[in-house]
Amino acid sequence: MRADGAGLPTHEVVYRQLRDMILFGELEPGQPVTIQGLVERLEVGMTPVREALRRLIAEGALVFQGNRRIIVPVLGVASVEELTLARVALEPQLARRAALRCQGGEVQRLRETDTRLDAAISKGDVHGYLVENHQFHAELNAVAAAPILTDLVEGLWLRFGPSLRVVCGQFGTRNLPDQHKAILSALEAGDADAAAKAMEQDVRQGMDQISAALRAV
Amino acid sequence: MRADGAGLPTHEVVYRQLRDMILFGELEPGQPVTIQGLVERLEVGMTPVREALRRLIAEGALVFQGNRRIIVPVLGVASVEELTLARVALEPQLARRAALRCQGGEVQRLRETDTRLDAAISKGDVHGYLVENHQFHAELNAVAAAPILTDLVEGLWLRFGPSLRVVCGQFGTRNLPDQHKAILSALEAGDADAAAKAMEQDVRQGMDQISAALRAV
């Protein structure tokens, strides 16, 4: 019946499309999102659009403006602080679990993803950077095999996705340090503490970029 | 147009009703939740019901069973461990912030809530216990003024709500220790570290109850 989504319900397809648009930068903070606009743009009925939007609002990826208007969230200093706190509290724990469970093949795949990430950075490919960076963390979370924690963290990423995109728009892919090499070493050594430490560094560096961009405006 | 929800959209009213049913025990783990059943029971159309369900699924309060069936989550040992980890990581942070910001009046209101909680326990009133216990934590989170963290924590509560209810169903309101007195003292003293410690204890005790009940089955 539907060409794009292979058997998946429409609301799921719409959700994923919007999710990717939010994570990888089609949408910018403050931008309004209208139901009818999506109905026309995606050529689907409004029921599935509504469901996808409700879901994204529940995850914090979009915000419902009291009156009945939906926008992409604009992060303030306080929000970035909260997100940093939450990420620092959760993601190192996932890295810890990943270090304890990971197998050789999984590290290999993470290395390949990280290589593509570096390639995107050196090419100045912002979209590629965002995709591969997210992919790296998603793969790592999958190794940790902690579905609830992973859900929570994915939700956090959705909240700062659009703002991260703005950072890259301002500064390009220069000055995008990460701790992925240290994380990979720790995983390979099965050193949970080192993995957690490295992940905390990675998170803080990333969130600092957003903080800095906020202050620049 | 709507008698129950004062000006609120129907999907919001439905969401809150379901949320309270989940938090305070009308629903038990494993129980299926059907759209049409809710349409008849709540006497509303299916669109608002669908939206409320999508939202609750996104928050983890309900789970979508691959096929297209929705049930109240059944927590396994692994899930309880994850939830404990997440709660321990986040809720003490909220207590810490609350301790730094709280005013006299707020502590007063918390004390009153805690008094009602104790009354419910001694009366063996399970529903009252669940309501007041949630209220206590919700008020404390409000003091912390950290909307994102509060959102995350509220989501965690929704995930273990039904299972907590089961615990109370098995053991009644006996043996429900909490650290609320210690939390209140710490808040009054403005001692952030003590508040965090007490909260961690409170969380661990609560989750241990659920763990114990799981093993009992």
Place this chain on the structure above:
DNA sequence: CGCGGCAGAATATGATCAAATTATTTGCTG
């Protein structure tokens, strides 16, 4: 500057279609 109407968007309903589970029947085997 305030008020009322107008346009547009969101909300809600019911109908219709598709899928899945359950119940039933039918045929085969011991």
Place this chain on the structure above:
DNA sequence: CAGCAAATAATTTGATCATATTCTGCCGCG
């Protein structure tokens, strides 16, 4: 002839859409 199994029929439930209704925000008029 009894019992099991597989296939099929029927009912229930979910998904989508088109449409009617309500609300919000805006623009022009007094």
